[in-house]
Amino acid sequence: MRRKTFARMNCSIARALELVGEWWTMLIMREAFLGTRRFRDFQCNLGIARNILSARLKKLVARGVLTREAAPGGGRRLEYRLTEKGRAFFPVLMALMQWGDQWVAGPDRAPVKVVERASGREIAQVAVRGADGRVLQPAEVAMVAGPGAGPAMRARLASRAARPVAVRSRERDAARAGG
Amino acid sequence: MRRKTFARMNCSIARALELVGEWWTMLIMREAFLGTRRFRDFQCNLGIARNILSARLKKLVARGVLTREAAPGGGRRLEYRLTEKGRAFFPVLMALMQWGDQWVAGPDRAPVKVVERASGREIAQVAVRGADGRVLQPAEVAMVAGPGAGPAMRARLASRAARPVAVRSRERDAARAGG
DNA sequence: AACAATGGTTTCATCATGAAACTAATTTCC
DNA sequence: GGAAATTAGTTTCATGATGAAACCATTGTT
Numbered sequence: 503m504r505r506k507t508f509a510r511m512n513c514s515i516a517r518a519l520e521l522v523g524e525w526w527t528m529l530i531m532r533e534a535f536l537g538t539r540r541f542r543d544f545q546c547n548l549g550i551a552r553n554i555l556s557a558r559l560k561k562l563v564a565r566g567v568l569t570r571e572a573a574p575g576g577g578r579r580l581e582y583r584l585t586e587k588g589r590a591f592f593p594v595l596m597a598l599m600q601w602g603d604q605w606v607a608g609p610d611r612a613p614v615k616v617v618e619r620a621s622g623r624e625i626a627q628v629a630v631r632g633a634d635g636r637v638l639q640p641a642e643v644a645m646v647a648g649p650g651a652g653p654a655m656r657a658r659l660a661s662r663a664a665r666p667v668a669v670r671s672r673e674r675d676a677a678r679a680g681g
Numbered sequence: 682m683r684r685k686t687f688a689r690m691n692c693s694i695a696r697a698l699e700l701v702g703e704w705w706t707m708l709i710m711r712e713a714f715l716g717t718r719r720f721r722d723f724q725c726n727l728g729i730a731r732n733i734l735s736a737r738l739k740k741l742v743a744r745g746v747l748t749r750e751a752a753p754g755g756g757r758r759l760e761y762r763l764t765e766k767g768r769a770f771f772p773v774l775m776a777l778m779q780w781g782d783q784w785v786a787g788p789d790r791a792p793v794k795v796v797e798r799a800s801g802r803e804i805a806q807v808a809v810r811g812a813d814g815r816v817l818q819p820a821e822v823a824m825v826a827g828p829g830a831g832p833a834m835r836a837r838l839a840s841r842a843a844r845p846v847a848v849r850s851r852e853r854d855a856a857r858a859g860g
Numbered sequence: 861a862a863c864a865a866t867g868g869t870t871t872c873a874t875c876a877t878g879a880a881a882c883t884a885a886t887t888t889c890c
Numbered sequence: 891g892g893a894a895a896t897t898a899g900t901t902t903c904a905t906g907a908t909g910a911a912a913c914c915a916t917t918g919t920t
Binding site for chain 1: 684687693696704708714726728729766768773778783784786790794798800804808809811814818819821822825828830837
């Protein structure tokens with residue numbers, strides 16, 4: 503059967519994943535943030551098949567995440583560059599990288615360190631913050647219906663509004679389970 | 682050919698995606714943060730095929746993102762719950778949701794609003810911040826080799842250390858391109 | 861004109877996905 | 891105690907996505 507689309511779901515995460523959630527796409531975004539612009543370089547740096555890279559780039563351009571422009575220089579050179587929409591994706595990638603650093607690679611084994619260009623100091627952990635800037639844990643927030651919520655989502659959110667993601671202590675050992 | 686694995690890549694984003702980057706997995710995480718714990722509820726809320734859900738949950742448990750425990754109640758009830766590692770994924774999902782709200786759903790069409798439980802005020806934008814708490818744009822940071830960088834990554838980062846993600850003005854129209 | 865570099869598209873074998881059918885463990889109803 | 895129901899899967903099978911290699915097209919160089 504055909505792979506299901508997330509586009510119809512009344513959920514911004516699903517709709518975002520429809521654009522960037524396919525296999526390879528987030529790594530293409532990573533490359534773009536690392537400064538890669540040319541088809542050849544994406545292909546070599548990632549080791550992705552060319553037909554797949556072509557399809558992914560095409561979709562990202564069509565969705566306004568990248569632009570495709572002729573580049574100066576010999577041959578048939580093109581450049582793929584991040585748009586404003588693409589650059590706005592930065593926090594997602596940084597959050598994902600930090601999670602990988604801390605929970606997959608292991609502490610102090612990060613392959614890449616992100617530093618503030620001006621000062622050379624490492625950036626802070628990407629975190630969810632309240633209006634006052636305080637860092638919030640999952641249990642400290644609630645999901646409520648937004649202006650774009652359909653009837654189904656509205657019903658779901660109403661029925662569980664009082665049920666945060668509870669934190670239990672007995673799982674600490676299990677959280678270290680194998681890789 | 683078999684789908685390539687990202688696990689060997691010297692990149693925390695790739696390694697994170699190896700765990701949560703498969704089709705459906707991030708939406709399963711979203712459901713978990715919304716409070717869903719039972720197989721049946723994941724299946725109904727997402728509309729995912731049961732064999733795929735089974736495979737994804739199994740992998741998330743094996744990787745320490747979820748726990749699987751018997752739950753009180755009739756039948757053969759099980760509960761899947763987020764571990765500390767799973768809860769640490771919160772900023773990634775919130776960043777993704779906000780990006781979807783702003784750039785895919787369109788402004789003021791967000792299906793879900795996330796508010797601080799204590800005050801009821803909406804949370805802030807998830808952003809990359811420096812050590813001093815100031816919000817940083819992609820062009821304001823540099824990627825440098827971390828303790829876990831291999832020779833190849835080290836060489837790449839050294840050669841492009843001086844090349845930030847440049848911001849050009851002429852793309853503003855293109856960024857609005859079709860959906 | 862021939863050749864090389866870049867950026868693809870096409871073809872084909874293999875793997876992943878989705879739907880439905882089937883299995884298994886536990887509890888409730890009669 | 892046995893039948894049915896609930897939950898949580900696994901198996902089977904048709905179809906779609908992926909990866910590798912081959913092929914094509916445009917532009918610039920010799």
